[in-house]
Amino acid sequence: AQTVTQSQPEMSVQEAETVTLSCTYDTSESNYYLFWYKQPPSRQMILVIRQEAYKQQNATENRFSVNFQKAAKSFSLKISDSQLGDTAMYFCAFIWGGSQGNLIFGKGTKLSVKP
Amino acid sequence: ETGVTQSPTHLIKTRGQQVTLRCSSQSGHNTVSWYQQALGQGPQFIFQYYREEENGRGNFPPRFSGLQFPNYSSELNVNALELDDSALYLCASRRDGQETQYFGPGTRLLVL
Numbered sequence: 001a002q003t004v005t006q007s008q009p010e011m012s013v014q015e016a017e018t019v020t021l022s023c024t025y026d027t028s029e030s031n032y033y034l035f036w037y038k039q040p041p042s043r044q045m046i047l048v049i050r051q052e053a054y055k056q057q058n059a060t061e062n063r064f065s066v067n068f069q070k071a072a073k074s075f076s077l078k079i080s081d082s083q084l085g086d087t088a089m090y091f092c093a094f095i096w097g098g099s100q101g102n103l104i105f106g107k108g109t110k111l112s113v114k115p
Numbered sequence: 116e117t118g119v120t121q122s123p124t125h126l127i128k129t130r131g132q133q134v135t136l137r138c139s140s141q142s143g144h145n146t147v148s149w150y151q152q153a154l155g156q157g158p159q160f161i162f163q164y165y166r167e168e169e170n171g172r173g174n175f176p177p178r179f180s181g182l183q184f185p186n187y188s189s190e191l192n193v194n195a196l197e198l199d200d201s202a203l204y205l206c207a208s209r210r211d212g213q214e215t216q217y218f219g220p221g222t223r224l225l226v227l
Contacts, residue, residue, distance in 0.1 A: 004157075033214045043203060044117070045158070045218035091157050095214050100171050102148055103207075103216060105157030 002027045004094050006106035013082045014114055020067075021077045021109045023092030032096035034068070035103070036077045040088040048090070051075065082113045117141070119208055119219035127225045133194045136222045140187040140208035147189045148216060149181060152203040164189060193224075201226045 003026045013019035025034070036048040051059045051068050058066050063083075067076045079086055092106040118141035128134050140147050146165045150158035160173035164183035178194040187208070193200055203223050207216035 035215070037218075042220070043223075044220045045205060045207075046117075047215060047217070050215055093157075095216075098214075100163070100165075101214065102160040102163055102171055102173065103150070103158070104160070107155075107157050 002029070002094060002096070002104050004092050004104050004106040006090075006092055006109050008109045009107070010110045010112070012112040012114055013079075015082055015084060017082055018078060018080045019082055019111065021079075021090050021092075021111065023075045023077070023106060025073050025075065025092070025094050027073070027094065027096065029096040032094060034066075034075045035093045035095070036064070036066070036075075037091045037093060037105075038086075038088045039091060039108075040085075045091070049077065079111075084113050084115060087111060087113045117217040117219065119144075119206065119217050121204075121206055121219035121222050123222060124220070125223045125225075127227065128196050129227050130196055130198060132196050132226075133192065134196060134224060136191040136193075136204050136206075136224070138189045138191070138206035138208075138219055140189065140206075141217065142187055143210055144187060144208035144217070145211055147183055147187075147206055147208045149189075149191045150205045150207065151175070151200075152205060152221070154202070158205055161191070196226045198226050200224065 034051045089108045093103045095101045148163040149161040152158040163171040183189040203221045207218045
């Protein structure tokens, strides 16, 4: 069975500092995609960053970057220069199976950015 | 803004009733997926529709059913509501051949 584990239920960081959220996953598939989604109190699930498993280069999107370690099945999210608007639940998710694939989510990490 | 909308935003039902939740996807997004998110949990996959046919289902009973229409709208129907059905229901859509799903704002269902 495919699983996604986020071992940090809650984290906090000071504004302007850097924080790293952890995610590990388990799969026997070789071709898959990994995502980080952000869910603020408004409930809208917003895509933060995606990574194709066949790409060795780590994805980056402005202040957000990932550390993808395929052999270790690890996919951490680094947020640089944290902002108050980054306060949200962050979900790591995994999909395989092409057009019939569905997302498998971790339980989430609640991130609080403090002024 | 993801271009995916859902209605209603909140809903209260009593046990045993039936409910219909609606989703409107982005134009050109032929795949729509529905997820159930219980409080404090990550979303769980319910089922997926592609071009009006169900092509994937999670571990949910048959009383969870759906429809997808040619105009990129879709429905999630739940019969014989149970207390444990109380959750946030999310729909997500994507284009053909793409893995990235774009989510709507969700419908919060409370079953009393």
